[in-house]
Amino acid sequence: MPAIHIEGLVKRYGGLEAVAGLSLTVEEGEVLALLGPNGAGKTTTVEILEGHRTRDAGRVTVLGMDPAAGGRAYRERIGIVLQSSGIDRQLTVGELLALYAPLYPRPRPIGEVLEIVGLTDKEGSRVKTLSGGQARRLDLALGIVGGPDLLFLDEPTTGFDPSARRRSWDLIDGLRSLGTTILLTTHYMDEAQHLADRVAVMSHGRIVAEGTPDEIVGSARGTAVVRFRLPEGADPASLPAPFSGPAGPGAVLETRVDDPTEALHRLTTWAMERGIRLPGLTVARPSLEDVYLELTDGGGDG
Amino acid sequence: MAERRPPTLRLVAAQVRYQNRVFWRTPIGAVFTLAFPLMFLVLFNLLFHGTIQVAGRDPLTVAQFYAPSLAVFAAASATYTNLTVGTAIARDAGILKRFRGTPLPPWAYLAGRVGSAVWIAVLAVVLMLGVGVAAYGLEVRAAALPAAVVTFGVGAACFAALGVAMAGVAKSGDAAPALANFTILPLAFISDVFLPLDDPPRWLEGVADVFPLKHFARAFQDAFSPFTTGAGFRWSALAVMGVWAAVGAVIALRTFGWEPRAQRAGGRGRRASPSRGR
Numbered sequence: 001m002p003a004i005h006i007e008g009l010v011k012r013y014g015g016l017e018a019v020a021g022l023s024l025t026v027e028e029g030e031v032l033a034l035l036g037p038n039g040a041g042k043t044t045t046v047e048i049l050e051g052h053r054t055r056d057a058g059r060v061t062v063l064g065m066d067p068a069a070g071g072r073a074y075r076e077r078i079g080i081v082l083q084s085s086g087i088d089r090q091l092t093v094g095e096l097l098a099l100y101a102p103l104y105p106r107p108r109p110i111g112e113v114l115e116i117v118g119l120t121d122k123e124g125s126r127v128k129t130l131s132g133g134q135a136r137r138l139d140l141a142l143g144i145v146g147g148p149d150l151l152f153l154d155e156p157t158t159g160f161d162p163s164a165r166r167r168s169w170d171l172i173d174g175l176r177s178l179g180t181t182i183l184l185t186t187h188y189m190d191e192a193q194h195l196a197d198r199v200a201v202m203s204h205g206r207i208v209a210e211g212t213p214d215e216i217v218g219s220a221r222g223t224a225v226v227r228f229r230l231p232e233g234a235d236p237a238s239l240p241a242p243f244s245g246p247a248g249p250g251a252v253l254e255t256r257v258d259d260p261t262e263a264l265h266r267l268t269t270w271a272m273e274r275g276i277r278l279p280g281l282t283v284a285r286p287s288l289e290d291v292y293l294e295l296t297d298g299g300g301d302g
Numbered sequence: 303m304a305e306r307r308p309p310t311l312r313l314v315a316a317q318v319r320y321q322n323r324v325f326w327r328t329p330i331g332a333v334f335t336l337a338f339p340l341m342f343l344v345l346f347n348l349l350f351h352g353t354i355q356v357a358g359r360d361p362l363t364v365a366q367f368y369a370p371s372l373a374v375f376a377a378a379s380a381t382y383t384n385l386t387v388g389t390a391i392a393r394d395a396g397i398l399k400r401f402r403g404t405p406l407p408p409w410a411y412l413a414g415r416v417g418s419a420v421w422i423a424v425l426a427v428v429l430m431l432g433v434g435v436a437a438y439g440l441e442v443r444a445a446a447l448p449a450a451v452v453t454f455g456v457g458a459a460c461f462a463a464l465g466v467a468m469a470g471v472a473k474s475g476d477a478a479p480a481l482a483n484f485t486i487l488p489l490a491f492i493s494d495v496f497l498p499l500d501d502p503p504r505w506l507e508g509v510a511d512v513f514p515l516k517h518f519a520r521a522f523q524d525a526f527s528p529f530t531t532g533a534g535f536r537w538s539a540l541a542v543m544g545v546w547a548a549v550g551a552v553i554a555l556r557t558f559g560w561e562p563r564a565q566r567a568g569g570r571g572r573r574a575s576p577s578r579g580r
Contacts, residue, residue: 050403052561072405076307080403084562086395090327091320099320103313103406105306146404 317414385465
């Protein structure tokens with residue numbers, strides 16, 4: 001049985017469909033990244049799964065339960081790490097964990113949780129003395145202290161510096177190895193690529209692409225990007241297809257090609273016949289970000 | 303799995319302890335709730351002498367009038383003001399939303415808040431009466447003690463219900479202190495709490511009679527008045543407070559919310575238009 005199964009989910013605000021018939025499946029033990037620009041409906045979808053919001057139509061089964069009706073039994077098995085959850089700044093890290101752990105039937109030992117998130121030496125510190133990154137790790141600690149089967153992570157590294165991000169990634173990787181199913185929302189492609197087994201891209205309330213990062217990149221129009229600088233004196237009009245087109249001397253040309261082998265052969269033949277070099281010639285696969293921007297019309301209003 | 307669930311009573315007790323801890327670690331709240339009314343008691347005893355005469359009431363000494371009335375004010379602060387402000391701020395900070403995502407039953411969270419508020423109110427009242435007895439010659443009559451306890455219980459329940467209701471009404475945590483103080487302070491001035499009124503305008507008296515504070519203050523004063531005979535229960539006052547407790551509970555059920563309502567400056571806004579998710 002999949003951990004999350006959604007079919008035809010619809011949520012309307014007034015006349016607008018924030019979620020417009022979304023279907024998605026997340027297998028047990030899988031890490032799925034939900035990508036999408038602001039306004040795509042990510043938060044609404046996740047909040048429906050968390051039981052914070054009701055839906056207008058569609059079937060939703062999470063851990064065999066309906067989140068809208070699961071109540072306490074459902075919340076005993078999930079962990080939620082929101083960006084917007086507050087915390088009592090007067091309490092210490094240890095006090096907060098001791099407050100939340102007993103709410104669950106099978107809590108993780110507090111010492112173990114502190115070790116997982118790397119806050120062991122902060123157990124006696126008040127929350128108000130923590131750095132931003134430490135506070136986010138405390139958020140994560142509170143999300144996993146109940147030993148959840150499914151963890152919701154809302155943009156876990158937004159606002160982190162690169163090394164703090166790296167540490168958080170290692171940490172989330174560690175949770176995956178404990179068998180926790182994770183649904184992650186993020187704006188960062190490298191984060192999705194690093195952490196997720198599968199990626200689902202949302203736009204205008206629907207899933208527009210789904211698969212492993214490789215599959216999504218591979219499914220996109222054009223399987224490679226050829227890039228080079230047009231040397232002085234070369235006539236851009238004489239370039240072979242698909243490279244021909246208007247371009248001034250010295251311009252950097254970037255072209256998506258479906259068959260890089262053939263296209264490169266034509267391009268290099270053209271260059272060798274004219275005895276010119278192509279400075280900065282590279283062949284690259286499009287990045288997940290390229291494909292993402294294409295799928296979401298340039299990234300929306302974010 | 304149900305059998306491994308933590309016992310409900312233990313959950314509520316833990317929530318009460320948690321709210322108590324937050325209260326004591328927020329010095330400003332402790333000062334306003336406990337020290338402020340005590341300061342008034344000391345000041346009024348310095349400023350006023352002789353007997354205090356309220357229209358239509360028995361003459362009381364300064365301590366007999368002020369120790370019970372300021373104890374009532376402290377109890378109302380500890381319940382009504384603190385619940386309105388504390389709950390609305392916790393809601394806007396997203397603390398309520400975090401609890402809503404855990405197995406903690408929502409009512410257990412509220413029971414913890416109310417339980418803690420009533421406990422602080424008990425401390426405030428005992429402190430006030432203790433100082434009244436020790437320093438200003440207030441006398442406690444054993445016969446009227448049950449009436450004092452029951453009056454306190456009903457009054458605290460009433461103002462706690464109204465506090466949770468006002469937290470639901472408050473549009474934001476920032477607005478909550480103003481909302482609480484603009485209601486409780488004017489009411490205190492016309493309800494024989496701060497000032498003994500010997501000839502108030504009739505209509506103002508009528509306004510004070512509608513609300514529960516005056517009934518709370520008078521019933522509690524009567525429990526410590528030397529003119530009171532018998533058990534000293536003031537049933538009509540208890541009835542008025544009971545009605546307000548019910549009104550508060552109904553409003554609370556209709557207005558209470560777990561989601562932050564205020565836009566947070568600089569943060570990622572809550573959806574600005576209803577169509578925007580994140």
